[in-house]
Amino acid sequence: VELVMWKDVAKSALWFGLGSMFFLSCSFSREITFSPISVFCQLGVMILGLAFFKDSVPQRQPVRERNFQLTEKDVLRAAGAVLPIANSIISTAQVIFSGNPSMTLKVLPVLLFGAKYGSLVTVWRLLATAGFFTSFTLPKLYICYSTQIHMIAENLIDR
Structure with a gap:
């Protein structure tokens, strides 16, 4: 005591x-x-690399901006509180994984660090x-x- x-x-x-x-x-x-943090960070590094590569390769037609937003038709009654948060997360993810070189240089070190050391954070240890x-x-x-x-x-x- x-x-x-x-x-x-x-x-x-x-x-x-x-x-x-x-x-x-x-x-x-x-x-x-098995750490979900490490898996998500490695997946993020892969998506970031693909987006950067796609943005770096010259294309013939102009790239149109992708807008994906959830609507009230997609989510029923509980969407009132969840919908604004989900749209904010989606728009932030579009900015982060856009393939823009300056954004890639900002996000890549964090994702690589999470991929390398994310396995140290497990639910049991927490x-x-x-x-x-x-x-x-x-x-x-x-x-x-x-x-x-x-x-x-x-x-x-x-x-």
Whole structure:
């Protein structure tokens, strides 16, 4: 209890530091993992390369601008909140993957970094890290805000 509640700060800091070092060392260990971040970044690098190549090759007819937007016909009632966000994401993706050389030079390093080191971020590691930091944070927050928490709980029980 003293360790998690930070009553002995030196001892809690020591165990928190050792735990942090453990999770960082686990993050850089070599194991077979599947990371969606790495897959998405590698897919993005491929799409960016194809768009850049397509934009670099001279074409006879002028390139018409592609506009793809979702409409209310495509998405039913829930589209009211989702539609503006989806259109913003699609228009941003069109700008990013346009094949424009200056945009390619800006986006390519981020995608290459994600493709190379994205496998380090797995769901299991994220859950383990979140659990570790939560175990040191939540008890202290509960003690600091216990009166407010109890008042909210009593109000919910009364309702």
